[in-house]
Amino acid sequence: MNVPFYDLRAAHADLRAELDDVHRRVLDSGCFPLGPETEAFEDEFAGHYGARHCVTVGTGLDALTLTAAGIGPGDEVIEPSHTFIATWLSVSATGARPVPVEPGPADVNLDPAGVGAAVTSRTRAVQPVHLYGHPADLAPIEAVAARHGLLVIEDAAQARGRKLPVE
Known part of the structure; x- marks a missing residue:
């Protein structure tokens, strides 16, 4: 049956x-x-x-290609510890190293305090993932990134159509 x-x-x-x-x-x-x-x-x-452009690509992994951002061997990218493998593959495919950060106490997304604690001299970017339909609160993550001169590269594959504040 x-x-x-x-x-x-x-x-x-x-x-x-x-x-x-x-x-x-x-x-x-x-x-x-x-x-x-x-x-x-x-x-x-x-x-x-409210963006000027959207460019479609073949896969979510294609969309996260980080080589265009100048990320490569020896670099680090801060990632959620609990996301789909493509997010991590987008980092390792460049020769960079994903650095896992646990979610915050309020939701399933990156904890800004954990992001700040994970930054090293090799960190080049933070890649928040809007997980399970829940958009990450980018303001505190962007503040940490700005203090350290880091790129913020969002993975929104799991929260398409959502905006902050949550509709």
């Missing part, structure tokens, strides 16, 4: 007609990785956050 773990049909049933329409438009356009649907998504996503 097959016991379903999660019924994906039920999860998107209310959106079925809209998803079918988008699927048809993408297939008809012949533009799978780019094209008008991707451009519309990027514009809408950027608009939601």
